[in-house]
Amino acid sequence: MRHVIRMVVAMASLAIGAGAAQAADADDASLVPQGEYLARAGDCMPCHTGDGSKPYAGGLAFPTPFGTMYSVNITSDPKFGIGKWTYEQFKGALHDGIRADGAYLYPAMPFDAYTKIEEGDLKALWAYIRRLPPQPVENTANQLAFPFNVRMGMLAWRELFFAPAYFTEVAGKSPDWNRGAYLVEALGHCSDCHSPRNVMGAIKGKEQFTGSELDGFYAPDIASAALAKTWDKASLVQFLKTGSAPNRSAVFGPMAEVVHDSLAYLADADLNAMATYLLDSPPPPDMPAPQKLSPLPADVYKRASQLYVDNCAACHQPLGVGVPGSIPPLADNPAVTASEPYNVLMAVLGGLPGGGSYGAMPSFAGRLSDQQVADLANYVRSSWGNKGTTNATASMAAAWRSAAAVPYYGTQSAESFNCPKVGGGPDATGPDPDAVAQLATVAAAGAKSIGEMINIYNNADPGSSPDTIVDALVAAYCPFVAKANLPDYQRYAALKQFTLQAAAAVSPQTAAEPSQQTDIIWAIQAGSTIVYSEPQAATGAVTCPGDSFVPGSLVEEAVKIIGTPTLPATGADSASFPLALMKAEPKAHAADIANAINTAYCRLVVADKATDIGQQRGWIQEFGEQVIQSLQASLTVAATTAPKAK
Template sequence: MKSIVRGAAWLGIAGWAGLSGAAAQQAGDDAALVDRGAYLARAADCMPCHTGDKAKPFAGGLPFKTPFGVMYSVNITSDPQYGIGTWTFADFKAAVHDGIRKDGAYLYPAMPFDAYTGISEDDLKALWAFVRRISPVAQPNPENELNFPFNVRLGLLAWRELFFEPAYFKPTPGKSDAWNRGAYLVETLGHCSDCHSPRNIMGAIKQKQLFLGSEVDGFYAPDIASASLAKTWAKDNLTQFLRTGSAPGKTSVFGPMAEVVHESLAYLTPGDIDAMVTYLLDSPPPKDKPAPEAASPLPHDVYVRAAKSYIDNCAPCHQDKGTGQGVAIPPLHGNPAVIAAEPYNVIMAVLGGLPAGGTYGAMPSFAGRLSDQQVADLTNYVRTSWGNPGTPNATAAMVAAWRATANVPDYGTQSSSSFDCPKVGGAPGATGPDPKVVASITQMMQGGSRQIDVLAAAYKAAAGTTSAGSVVDALTAAYCPVVAATQLPDWQKFGELKRWTLQVAAAVSPGVAAVPLPDVPVIWAVPAGPGLVGREPRSLAAKLACPANDGKQVPKPLADAAASLLGTPKPPVDGNMVKTFATTLAQQNPKARRADVANALIVAYCPAVAALPGTSIAEQNNLMNSFGQQVIGTLQLLPAPTVAAK
């Protein structure tokens, strides 16, 4: 308590000038909160770093010599022009917790937000109560003198993606309160690792060498890992050293550490110093990986190349951590289409891009830039990063299958003007489906066979291939003459061929997934880029098995709404009524995934089909397929959903 009181007095007599009484009253914080903020600012060593001229505390201008050039601390007084006088608590929190400036620019990690991100919400509020009372000093901020490319803040996208994960401090279970308090002071507020750990070529702390010592401004910050400290230090003399800067028979403080002791540690309570010593003498071994990678289920080599792919291709638009950019570019973090059970939506978005719609802009295709393996790695990365709970089940073989669907040109393009079917075979040495086997598959289709698993197995056996991409190509080429022979208008022919191709890709993908995909007993809608596709069950049971309305595969409120909308339907439902059901449920739930809307209606309709007397399992599945395809087709033609649903 004495130190806290001394911290309050220090506001006026030790260069920490307070605001006027009127301004303090206007701020509306009680004195105890301000005193606590002053104490925390001491523990965080704020003033020395933000003071170039001791006559102007907190006004910035202190140079930091780094391997990348000279950086200057900024003015954090309440000056409205050069300081942070126009900031709100949200602005302050964004800078300290997230490393993002008020204008949205990324802060350089010379400001230790990578450590400060652990500061608790209550402590942030106390710090803000103190900081916003610092008297204004109208001192401009010097321009940093950084070498290219480090002077380009956009380059921090890569740094943040690879090395920074915003997260509050979490106590370690099984450790004492003193140990955890010490960890909070050392790792978070004190940011000791920033000086006592070497950095890599990108300026990030080398996790495997945490606390093992590093050079700072021409001085060497020694190894303070517990294994090293325990050899030469005891609790009593380490406590004395931290409080006074001197330990008899050991050493006296000098260099940058002298400032830390005199301006910060000397003002901490005995309990906090004791906690720091407790932690330092028993700190855990260094982590093997930076926080973002440590949270990922991907193997190291996959993570590294996938993260690079994301940084190179996606981060400029979707930002680090997949946050997106307002309504113009949707977020990937927490996006329900990204973390769906199947990875097809991400795969198709990467391969085919997305058209502009609603409030968001167009996304280009990366099919010509990324290989099947790169697309699979990137897909698994965005589905499992930044807290996304998706499963890393995409594979290169799966991507090849979906890439093959692009062989059906979009209706209205020059290549589709005459509805020419693919010429299978071709020049000597050319790869592609076996023309003779494709012809035999066409005959099977003309005879009425449409079961994809049967057709795919027949092609694999006859052509001697296991390639998922070849199967999609072959079944597309085989079905095209069947569609071409119909009397449908060209636009419907293309729609039917595209639908079939996507269905084939959805059917063969589970067989090449890295992790088993959830099985479904009936037709099931899955997102595929900007559209939907119906995935049919791999096998038919002895009786129609309806998906449970338990919230595991479809949000229960949505399924309940679908059941209420359908009432007690009598199959088969008229096509116009199916369209009405699909349109109404989508309009009532504009933020729901279109796949979830379709599946909610399927879940609600299935019990009515299963209860039909005198119908065979084949007839029941035909009823379900017809209903499901009509729902999916209707939803595909509706205007683009909101950004939140993409």
């Protein structure tokens, strides 16, 4: 009987790299002995050998609850093996669980353990594996029942249970203990046999190492609490090396093959390290790795991660990586991790039009509640290494839902300029009509800021929710804009920008955490445009924002573009500077462009000792408003030239 490990290395099987590029030409022959040793430690050969006369040629059957899987040929054969693979494709299979053609591997391949293998060891493994003698053995197709034969089902599994990460040593533990942890957790993937799995094939976190039945045999409990009761270190080392120990029965079943083909070849020091770790392994994790890395409370994480799987993962992919050239990534995306969540809220509620190589994103406003939208926003802002603040709330989502009700220019609704029926679900009462009438008079006069209009409505209708306030402002402002003698796209842009600004103005008081405040007007990405927040009230010297607010490299480029103009800068300067920076940094978001220019100008003004504080604040505020307005206008023009949805 071969080393039958349920849901284990078999699915390295599925990493056939049809049409992959040729292996790297780098001379890595010196790494082959190390790679051979690591392949023994990883027990690669038994799982990839169905016919003993053709090692590594695949064909070993793996019965699973989902059907039968077969290991694949990983010899250097160019047609059926991995002879055309590159190192990056090899690394993708082991570290990321993605086979050479980009498809997801099933969790039968223990990439959730192999992801911890260090880069140097991966390169050594590759040096050995890619030199295996070619075996022209065709691979056997898996026999999986529907829906398990559909690889897209791995979207949920990967999002919920997998987080790529190299092994990291535990501080306070000895080098021997850490070496043992690496061998047991990564290369040895011991948990794959000795841990029960849930209905999705993922290891049950709290039961790691506690034993599991597999193929008629029982892999016993090897958690430290159980081992320490009946094993000492010397006996355990001898058992790992030979398969027997004093007063112990000889090993049998799958573990016999592990000893015969893998452990018996390991150095005594490594076996000693494994025993050290096994007798002192930490308690099992109480949650999957992705959840453990999240700052969200457990209940929020569980519902938010499922929302992502159900609504987003099919396009944005597990781990938020996106699809190059067609769907933007959410991981490491500055628009996602901005100080405020408005950009994410607006994208979820209002959708996004197609632009450049990216297709349109639909609105999820009719599918998700305000709480679900907030949970989803906080999830994408804090997952996969994103460090965004989890400050979105249901009240904030409700306010932006009202803003998202304004249609995109190019739709029939926008071109006819019927004032939208904003907000107000079936049980909502809507804004107070008398208060809206007061606001309409203010809007027609054009003399009040949005902040002042919000105060007027609050005084007329105390205790109103943020979404009701946004609805009220839009209801008052829309008829006024509709009557303006302007082209359709300008009227639409004016209403859209007003609505977004209203949502941004009521949002700070609804945030789960306080918003960042600056001494200057500040741009914030919101969907496909930008809005602004007013500077904090201050009477002392102006403090220009630091690198925590905007990338320092972008500010440096802005400083070069602005140069040393005569102060105060002209309106033409406030329009040309951001456009020049946008040309120099085409990948930067519009909000970052505006903030970099405004920060650079702020520093220039503050350095002018001939001006008093009041004058400095006035110059900075006026310049900042004009910069943001010029960028808003350029984004509006871009939207009007994009393909229109009919």
